[in-house]
């Protein structure tokens with residue numbers, strides 16, 4: 001049997017095309033982007049990890065005004081607990097970045113990251129969102145049961161076969177296999193085992209996951225067009241999840257300076273770094289990464305490093321200074337297009353895939 005674009009995944013998630021928009025937490029994810037991908041026949045995903053519960057509720061209501069198609073909401077399934085060891089030294093180092101941006105030094109009060117997961121997930125259940133997707137771990141058991149009872153589909157992102165098996169055992173309807181090419185955070189569950197993330201390339205990871213799990217596999221990492229989609233399907237995936245490609249879409253909320261950096265970047269530009277959040281993530285190497293790396297300090301663990309660097313990232317955005325923003329990006333950025341709508345990106349990708357399969 002040849003490669004088909006209408007896969008079982010499409011049936012399960014009630015979508016026309018086997019193409020998921022990645023949850024793009026931290027700015028790029030807008031309700032317009034999510035709805036546009038869903039309206040175009042893919043599955044839009046709201047990257048809601050850093051959003052207040054009330055903001056998530058509002059965003060879901062907005063999405064529903066813009067589309068009657070299925071969509072997903074993505075959260076970080078991880079316990080937010082701050083470990084403050086080393087914070088004073090880290091703040092002194094971060095003050096050097098604050099000096100560059102002319103913003104006040106950190107007060108030496110202890111940082112507190114609120115753990116909103118329970119409230120966030122309660123909103124998703126209350127709103128009966130069509131799909132919940134998670135990164136960094138599986139949906140804890142009681143929530144999985146609630147989701148199933150409400151008819152909500154659940155997807156988890158995995159970076160190893162072992163994690164994919166855990167996702168399957170937890171009751172996921174599909175699993176995203178995230179290769180090391182991927183932009184943004186490594187989905188790796190246990191960073192005490194893999195401090196810089198499990199970094200298996202998409203081509204190596206996807207078929208090994210496909211051979212080991214029975215649920216549909218969605219390939220992610222470096223997939224930018226119809227070639228990537230067809231290659232993923234040839235490896236046995238039933239669909240793809242694309243993040244970086246949508247960052248330069250018209251509907252993307254990525255900062256203009258970030259979009260510019262993406263369009264100027266190449267396959268050599270990104271590194272996996274913990275300096276912005278404390279968890280490994282792939283982004284374009286910029287001044288902040290260079291400055292921190294030169295200090296020789298170990299970043300604080302997630303989420304403290306993330307909370308500690310927030311004022312710097314916010315000031316950088318206000319000042320349009322891409323050197324101090326987190327420029328998450330995958331390795332295939334030469335394949336980016338500028339100024340396309342999300343609908344055009346989905347349509348072009350599907351058209352390219354169809355042409356390859358003729």
Ligand SMILES: Cc1cc2nc3c(=O)[nH]c(=O)nc-3n(C[C@H](O)[C@H](O)[C@H](O)COP(=O)(O)O)c2cc1C
Nearest residue numbers: 022023024025135182183184221222243244328330
């Ligand atoms: C800017 C950006 C933000 C991301 N945020 C999230 C997120 O909030 N949740 C998540 O599960 N994955 C997130 N990812 C990772 C994606 O799910 C996906 O694995 C990745 O984008 C695939 O590789 P690609 O960027 O080469 O398409 C993010 C990726 C990028 C580029």
